[in-house]
Amino acid sequence: MNQTLVSYLSQYEFYDVLLAVFGKNEGLLAFTIYLLAALAIVGLCATIGGLGTYAERKISADLQQRMGPNRVGPYGLLQFLADGVKMMTKEDIMPFTADKFLFYLAPMLALIGVFATLAVLPWSSGFMMADLNVGVFYLIAISSLVGVSVFLGGYASNSKWSMLGGMRGASQIISYEIPVTISILAITLLSGGMSFGTILSHQQGTPVNWFIFHNPFAFVAFFVYAIGALAETNRAPFDLPEAESELVSGYHTEYTGMRFGFFALAEYIEVFVVCGVGAALFLGGGNLPFNLDIDIIPLQFAQVVIFMTKALLLYYVVIWVRWTLPRLRVDQLMSICWKYLTPIAIVNLMGCAIWLVVFNGKSMADLIFGSH
Amino acid sequence: MTPAQFDGLMPVVIFMGLAVLLFVGGHFLSVLLAPKKPSHLKSTPYECGEEPVGSAWSAFNIRFYVVGLIFIIFDVESVLMFPVASIFREMNDMGHGGYALIILLSFISVLIEGIAYCWKKGDLDWVKSYQVSAKNNK
Numbered sequence: 001m002n003q004t005l006v007s008y009l010s011q012y013e014f015y016d017v018l019l020a021v022f023g024k025n026e027g028l029l030a031f032t033i034y035l036l037a038a039l040a041i042v043g044l045c046a047t048i049g050g051l052g053t054y055a056e057r058k059i060s061a062d063l064q065q066r067m068g069p070n071r072v073g074p075y076g077l078l079q080f081l082a083d084g085v086k087m088m089t090k091e092d093i094m095p096f097t098a099d100k101f102l103f104y105l106a107p108m109l110a111l112i113g114v115f116a117t118l119a120v121l122p123w124s125s126g127f128m129m130a131d132l133n134v135g136v137f138y139l140i141a142i143s144s145l146v147g148v149s150v151f152l153g154g155y156a157s158n159s160k161w162s163m164l165g166g167m168r169g170a171s172q173i174i175s176y177e178i179p180v181t182i183s184i185l186a187i188t189l190l191s192g193g194m195s196f197g198t199i200l201s202h203q204q205g206t207p208v209n210w211f212i213f214h215n216p217f218a219f220v221a222f223f224v225y226a227i228g229a230l231a232e233t234n235r236a237p238f239d240l241p242e243a244e245s246e247l248v249s250g251y252h253t254e255y256t257g258m259r260f261g262f263f264a265l266a267e268y269i270e271v272f273v274v275c276g277v278g279a280a281l282f283l284g285g286g287n288l289p290f291n292l293d294i295d296i297i298p299l300q301f302a303q304v305v306i307f308m309t310k311a312l313l314l315y316y317v318v319i320w321v322r323w324t325l326p327r328l329r330v331d332q333l334m335s336i337c338w339k340y341l342t343p344i345a346i347v348n349l350m351g352c353a354i355w356l357v358v359f360n361g362k363s364m365a366d367l368i369f370g371s372h
Numbered sequence: 373m374t375p376a377q378f379d380g381l382m383p384v385v386i387f388m389g390l391a392v393l394l395f396v397g398g399h400f401l402s403v404l405l406a407p408k409k410p411s412h413l414k415s416t417p418y419e420c421g422e423e424p425v426g427s428a429w430s431a432f433n434i435r436f437y438v439v440g441l442i443f444i445i446f447d448v449e450s451v452l453m454f455p456v457a458s459i460f461r462e463m464n465d466m467g468h469g470g471y472a473l474i475i476l477l478s479f480i481s482v483l484i485e486g487i488a489y490c491w492k493k494g495d496l497d498w499v500k501s502y503q504v505s506a507k508n509n510k
Contacts, residue, residue, distance in 0.1 A: 004383075030382065038386045042394070088398070089405045095417040097427065108395045115391035119384045129383035137454050155429075159417035163428040174443045181450045185457050192461030194454060253418055258402040262395060331498030338439065338496045342446075342487065346480060353460065353476050357469035361461060 005037055006030045008126035008300075037129060041118055049268035050080035052315065059316070060323045090257035095158060098254065102156035106149045107259045110266035113145025117273045122196040124286045124303030135195040136184050139277060140177070143232070146270060147173035150234070150241060153263070154251035165250025168330060169241030173232055175337040180228035182345035183221040186352040187211055187281045190218060196280055203284040208365035212282040215364055217351030222282040224345050226314075229274040231337070233267060236322040240330050275314035276307065283310050438495040442487065449483055 006029075009015050022029040054069065054077065061068025069076035094103055117139055119129045132138050147170060154166015190211055191199040203210050212222045231238035242250030252263050279285055286307030288299065328336070359367060417424045456476060463472040490496055 031386075034383045034386050038383060038390055042387075042390050088402050089407075090402075091407050091409065092402055093410075093415055096412070096415045097417055097424075108392065111391040111395055112388050115387045115394075116384055119387045129387075130381065132380070132384075134454075140450075157417065158428045159424075160419060160428045162417075163432070167432065171439065175439060178443065178446045178450075181447075185450060185453055188454060188457040189460050192458060194458050248418065248420075257406060258398045262398065334439065334498065335496065338442075338487070339491065343484075346484060350477060350480055353473055356461065356464055357473045360469075361464055 004128045004131050005126070006033050009033065034129065037127075038119075041123075041129070042115065045118060045269050045272060046265065048272050048312075049265050050084065051077075052268040052271065052319075053083065053264070054080050055316075056319050056322075059319045063320075063323045084261065087257055087261040092257045092259070093254075095254050097158040099156040099158065102152050103254075104259075106153035106156055107255070107262040107266070109149035109152065110146050111262055113142055113149065114266045114270045114273060116142045116145070117277075118269075120196060121273065121276050122200055122280050122285050123307055124300045125197075125200065126300045127304060128196065131195050131197045133193075133195045135197075136188060136199070136277075136281070137194050140181055140184065143270070143273075144173075144177065146266065147177075147232075149266075150251050153255065154241075157251075157254035159254050161248045161253045162251050165241045165243075165247045165253065168247075169234065169251055172234070172238065172240060172333060172337075175334060176228045176231035176238075176341075179224050179337065179341035179345040180232060182342070182349050183225040183228065184281065186218060186221045186345075186349045189349070189352050189356065190214055196285075199281060200285045200287060204287050206289055207284065208369075209363065210282065210284040213364060215352065215355045215359075217348040217355060218282070220344065221348040221352070222278070224341055224348065225278060225282070226317075228337075228341060229278065230318065230321065231333070233270050233274055235271060235318055237325040237327050238333060239322075239327060240333055243327060245327075271318055272311060272315060275318065276311040278314055279307060279310035285310070438490065442490055442495075445486065446483070449479075453479070 019026065019029055022032070057079070058068040058076070069079040072078045072082045094100065120132055120135050120139055122128050122131075150169035150173065151166045154162040154164075154169060157163070187199060188194055191202045193199065199211075207213065211218050213219065234241050240250075241247075242252065244250075247253070252260055255263060286303035288303060288306065417428070419425070453476075456472070456479075460472055460476065463469060
């Protein structure tokens with residue numbers, strides 16, 4: 001049973017009480033519930049994004065045997081708040097040669113693209129914000145806005161470094177979209193639907209039912225997705241658009257203060273979204289490892305915790321990879337995408353299709369343990 | 373009227389609205405708090421401390437422009453494949469799996485042919501001309 005928040009809450013008695021309070025106006029009530037939940041999710045994700053910058057520095061310090069931030073608050077935990085205040089009080093500088101409208105528009109597009117993807121993240125089976133029937137398709141489409149914003153940010157600055165960074169960003173993001181999309185196609189094939197509800201309902205129960213263990217091709221597809229997603233979010237070792245040793249700071253060279261902060265926030269939230277999508281598509285999302293017939297609200301929160309745990313573990317891996325691997329060269333980047341990942345992803349897609357037909361939709365676990 | 377009718381795009385619009393609000397609000401705060409001491413030198417584009425030479429909006433050698441074209445082909449392909457992929461399992465359960473598989477594979481094989489052609493032609497390489505001249509020198 002996968003439901004969005006409002007239709008999930010409507011099965012309880014207090015929904016009718018709330019409805020009476022709102023004067024039987026269901027649209028207004030639905031809007032209020034969604035708005036409150038959206039505010040909670042945005043707050044949560046902004047905190048995760050902020051703590052992401054803290055975790056990034058602390059983990060990198062750990063890997064390099066340094067202390068990391070430890071002055072602001074206990075263990076330096078409030079460092080991200082201090083950074084936020086600092087960004088707000090910095091002077092807002094715009095190059096006089098810049099295209100002013102596009103210069104303003106670029107960080108906003110990044111924020112819109114990332115926030116819109118938050119709407120389809122499957123937090124739990126009852127707490128989805130929007131369970132669109134084209135879920136993953138919508139996700140791929142709307143997250144391309146971030147690529148547009150990277151290019152626009154580079155172009156509008158009218159600075160050579162920004163321009164180079166924007167060009168690199170555009171070519172990198174569109175290229176890596178292909179293996180990611182084809183990996184997601186393989187999962188669509190296995191689940192028989194594009195909505196996150198359908199995808200998650202096929203992965204219920206113990207970890208052997210997760211799609212990553214469905215067949216060997218899906219297992220490889222997870223790693224193709226992970227590498228491609230790293231590149232799409234401009235994370236090291238694929239952070240060519242903002243390679244500081246070559247391009248000063250890439251597409252956001254000319255951005256200062258709050259607008260730079262929005263780019264950074266959007267990037268960190270996007271990493272979380274990508275990790276969450278990976279957890280939902282391949283690692284079972286928020287599904288409980290056991291099947292209970294009762295459905296109460298605490299169980300939904302337990303699902304949220306499981307989902308967040310998986311996503312944050314992937315987040316840790318992303319940071320770990322960043323501080324372990326050296327940056328690629330730009331031609332290596334493209335050849336990895338087009339000569340390795342894309343053919344592998346296509347083979348995975350064909351493999352999944354053949355597996356479905358040959359074994360009649362059974363997973364590896366079904367074949368070994370003989371269930372169904 | 374059922375609550376399920378609000379399952380559609382309302383949250384999406386709310387999230388987009390929140391993004392715009394956050395952007396505008398952040399700007400407003402920054403206008404209130406940040407110092408404003410504009411100067412001509414400060415607002416020149418950064419070019420390693422030198423006076424910027426010319427505009428960045430000039431003719432630019434985009435490597436991989438063929439890759440951009442391949443991207444469009446693959447993007448359209450994925451748009452066409454998503455509906456097929458989402459009913460593939462259903463077709464298989466109805467016993468038409470082999471038929472669907474043949475259609476899917478023949479569709480993908482055309483694409484593989486395309487990417488193999490580009491690869492052979494050297495359009496996936498950083499500098500295409502290097503490869504061509506190296507072959508000629510042999």
